[in-house]
Amino acid sequence: MDSSNNLENFKESVYDRSPYKKKKRLHPQGFEPSGYFSEEKQTGEIVSSPQKSNNIDWNEQLESYFGKDAHKYQVVPGTAEIRFWDNNMGSGNVERFYYFKAKIVSSKKFMEDEDFRKLLNQTKKIKIPKKKTKLKKGKVYTVCISDLQIGKEGTEQTVERWMDSIPKIKDEIREIRKTEPINQLLLAGLGDIVEGCTGFYPMQESSIILDHRQQQKVARRMVYTLIKELVPMFDKTIAAFIAGNHGEYRKNGKAYTSFGDNKDVMLLEELAEIFKESPDYKKKIDFLVPENDLSMTFELQDTIITLAHGHQMRSGGTNHQAKSKNWLANQSLARSMVADTDVLLMGHFHSFSVFDAGGSRLIATAPSLDSGSQWFDNVYGGNSSSGIMTLVLGGKEKWSKINVIR
Numbered sequence: 406m407d408s409s410n411n412l413e414n415f416k417e418s419v420y421d422r423s424p425y426k427k428k429k430r431l432h433p434q435g436f437e438p439s440g441y442f443s444e445e446k447q448t449g450e451i452v453s454s455p456q457k458s459n460n461i462d463w464n465e466q467l468e469s470y471f472g473k474d475a476h477k478y479q480v481v482p483g484t485a486e487i488r489f490w491d492n493n494m495g496s497g498n499v500e501r502f503y504y505f506k507a508k509i510v511s512s513k514k515f516m517e518d519e520d521f522r523k524l525l526n527q528t529k530k531i532k533i534p535k536k537k538t539k540l541k542k543g544k545v546y547t548v549c550i551s552d553l554q555i556g557k558e559g560t561e562q563t564v565e566r567w568m569d570s571i572p573k574i575k576d577e578i579r580e581i582r583k584t585e586p587i588n589q590l591l592l593a594g595l596g597d598i599v600e601g602c603t604g605f606y607p608m609q610e611s612s613i614i615l616d617h618r619q620q621q622k623v624a625r626r627m628v629y630t631l632i633k634e635l636v637p638m639f640d641k642t643i644a645a646f647i648a649g650n651h652g653e654y655r656k657n658g659k660a661y662t663s664f665g666d667n668k669d670v671m672l673l674e675e676l677a678e679i680f681k682e683s684p685d686y687k688k689k690i691d692f693l694v695p696e697n698d699l700s701m702t703f704e705l706q707d708t709i710i711t712l713a714h715g716h717q718m719r720s721g722g723t724n725h726q727a728k729s730k731n732w733l734a735n736q737s738l739a740r741s742m743v744a745d746t747d748v749l750l751m752g753h754f755h756s757f758s759v760f761d762a763g764g765s766r767l768i769a770t771a772p773s774l775d776s777g778s779q780w781f782d783n784v785y786g787g788n789s790s791s792g793i794m795t796l797v798l799g800g801k802e803k804w805s806k807i808n809v810i811r
Contacts, residue, residue: 433490436504440470442478442511449509451480455502459487461662463507477511484508485654485662520622524629524679533637533685543588544799545705546578548635549595550628551752551794552773554651556600556613556620559776563791566774567627570793570810571634577795578638581806585797590639591705592632595752595771596649596714598624598669617668624672632680636689645693646673647701649714649752665697702742706799711746715753715770726760729768747803757794757809767804769794 432438432455442449453466467475485507491499553563581587599620600613615623636642648667677692695701700713718728729751736743743749749768757772771794792809 433488433504436488436490436506438504440466440509442471442509447511449478451507451509453503453505455490455492455504457500457502459489459503459659461485461503461505463662463666466505467509478509479511481508481510520625521675521679524625525682528679528683528686531633531683531686533689543586543706544797545589545591545708546581546587546639547591547593547750547796547798548574548631549593549750549752549769549771549794549796550598550631550646551595551771552597552649552755552775553624553627554597554600554773554775555624555627556615557775558614560600560614560623562776563774564623564627566791567793568630570774571631573810574793574795575634575638577808577810578635581797585806587797588640589705590635590642591710591798592628592635592642592644593710593712593750594628594644594646594669594673595712595750596647596669596716597651597752597773598628598646598649598672599651601651601653601668621668621672621675625675628672628676629679632676632686632690636686639689642690643693643703643705644673644676644690645701645703645712646670647695647712647714648699650716663697664699665695670695700743702746708798708803709745709747710798711743711749713749713751715751718751726758726768726770729770730762733762733766733768748798757790757792759807765803769796769804769807772809 436452438452438454440449440451451463451466451470453461454469463480464475467478467480471478485505488504488506490502490504492502494500553567554560555563578587600615601617601620632642632644646669648664648669652667652669652671654662654666673692673694677694680686680690680692693701693703699717700711702709702711704710713732715729718732729749733743733746733749747766749762749766751768751770752773754770755773755775756770758770760768762768772790772792774791774793776791790809790811792811795806795808795810796804797806798804
């Protein structure tokens, strides 16, 4: 007998350990890519596939799990979680991936917010007094809705200023009509309509008086009231809102979804859904909703208008005039749609300013309507007076009658 063979036989394990070996984890625990929806509970969850950046396109993820039925589901704002995972790709190569998880509900249920339904039913009954008017060549009266930041301390005063401003705006419209043929209305949403709850500046959470849902509800009712009051005064109204930084969904101080996934944009979409229920208002108002951009450019009465919040303008100088002028110059070099703009309307900087950028271009920054910002005061040395910027667009001069309603 070969003792060496016996030794090797004795050394060999008689057990197969392979079923008990720790398997390599492919995804972080609790973030395994999946998507499900319970018809019984009318809720579900979606976990993204591994992403190479910390931005997520939820529509793309919904399509990957639910296919042609993706439109039936909606990610619930404010429920998203993010996790990164460093994966060993071999040969010492480690690559970082991002995973996103969020709750989903049916699109129908998402729109069945109690307050939303109330406004929907209320709007169905609204009728606009009929008058014989034709949309002739005229000018555009513009109301800039900027940096209301509903939800922070001082919101009660902001709402009061808003309601006090509406009759003043109507008086101004009547006064301007004595000399100017204004027959269109532009409601320009310049971002930061709501405050958000966390992730925008230190100690924000301690200065918030409304949660996400309450912020959206109050802001929705404020803009709803403005639309209801002003639309009957014009032949045509255009409501165009762009995304501000406070409308972003953030975690650890950074946005984790796409540019278009924004509370400012969502607010406009909600109002569009509401007012389409009224046959009279549906004919009188168009809603311009941005896809996934931080600015929007369109033409009214031979005037090219660009809306931008302003948080994307970070270089070119020490003040916002220099930064916005530099941003316009870069857009021109890139031959973007912004390149030919006549009027750039901005928010973000909480101060009213107007200047000619050259080539008959106007750059106008709207003031905030909020009650001031401790953070802004410390960074920029003070806040300008609260108000709502209005102006007239169109005609040979392109703009006129710039004012702040206080």
